[in-house]
Amino acid sequence: MMAPFGLMSVGANLLVKSLGLFSSASVVRCSCVAPVLKSFSTTTGGPPKRPMTAYMTYVKEMHPTISRQNPGVKNVDIVRKLAQQWKMLTPEQKQPFQNASLSYREQYKFALEKYKAQLTPAQTAALAVEKQQKVAKRKAIRRKKELNSLGKPKRPRGAFNIFMSEHFEEAKGSTIQSKMKSLRDDWERFSATQKQMYIQLAEDDKVRYKNEIKSWEEHMIEIGRADLVRGKERRAVKAKTTKDTKKKITVLKAKAPKKKTAVKKTVKSTKK
Template sequence: RGTSSIQRPKRPLTAYFRFVMDNRPAFREKNPEASNTELIKKLAGAWKELPASQKQVYEEARKTDWKRYGEQMAAYKAQLTPAQAAALKEERRKQLAKRRSIRAKRELNLLGKPKRARSGFNIFLSENFQESEGNSPVAKLKKLFDTWQKMSASQKQPYLQLAEDDKIRYENEMKSWEAKMIELGREDLVRSKKQKLKKKPAETVKQTETAKASSGRGKKAKLKKSEE
């Protein structure tokens, strides 16, 4: 990535991916009509049933390559400038953070966490995306966004109402899900009280401010009357 004159070594393949690379052509030949997803499932099943002695062959190859990779990385890092070394460290930090994020999302999906509530625009988008004008997804998205911006309040209202209904659905499902997580001892996945607090609607805020203003005027009037 331009951090040094020496090409950065590539990480070795895992034992499983070595098996996939070795056997994919044969599996494709036997299953010409299978999609890539179906083919990977077949390979994963074959790996699972592979005897430990045969898996060990791939594992030993991985260990050999990993040792070579360590030596190559040491030589690579030795000729980096301080700035290049810092850039490499930051890149590694971002990669690890991304992996943790992916693992966390995968875990939440497995635990059945409810899908977030959709906004009015997202509902409008999903209902009209296929029929929207545009040669690319980005063009369609831009067209629909412009259309949404020009829509009147009455035209947006059905979508906004659906969004409000979806919020209720989400909150109800989250309460049940969080109760289940507490039973499983996963309190770390439960939202904090601060996250659960909702912002007051604009009308409620306005009413509160009006009430405070009226109260203030009333107090001033009483004070003036007592002075008289």
């Protein structure tokens, strides 16, 4: 169902007037949240663009006006302010943008079905592989962010990496690629004696990493995140836990009081 754009326009105007974004005296006239739904073009041969969320619809509608009214404000600050304002909106104020987002999603579904219908089996398979790669990439990025937030130590650097970080700024070349090539050429021309200092620094960094990762993994186990510990270490911890559990059970059994066996008394009848 298409969103009621007339109501959306009124809602957007009232919203900006009530918020007075960046200026209490400003009265912003919004054309409307989504005057005309643009068709999702597939002229480039790719799939249709994913629909905007309610929040992104809000930012797209409000950003141009706020930007014109505040030419000295950086774009990142405008977006940050819009994000803060979005959190302060009531459900009723958000409703027009949610309606617009719903309409975008409906049209996206229709365009996506139309796009998939014109694909060959080979293109469909390639699209599925591309989707899997994107999902895997997103998971890897999320995992890396999680490990960084948990303070996982940085892996040790090699001798050449240490050399490169020390001399990158002064390296010949105007691009990263040219600088890298220049540094690689310099490194290959180095004698064993010249390389020895960086080799020793790399060895020291390995020791640093070994100590730090051991402490970090012990901490991860303590807080219940053994899933982040390396496989070998995790198996060692599991084996130790199992061994300690068995030992504890053995000790408890040894300390447990022995059960008294019932003694059956046989009453012998004597002949008188």
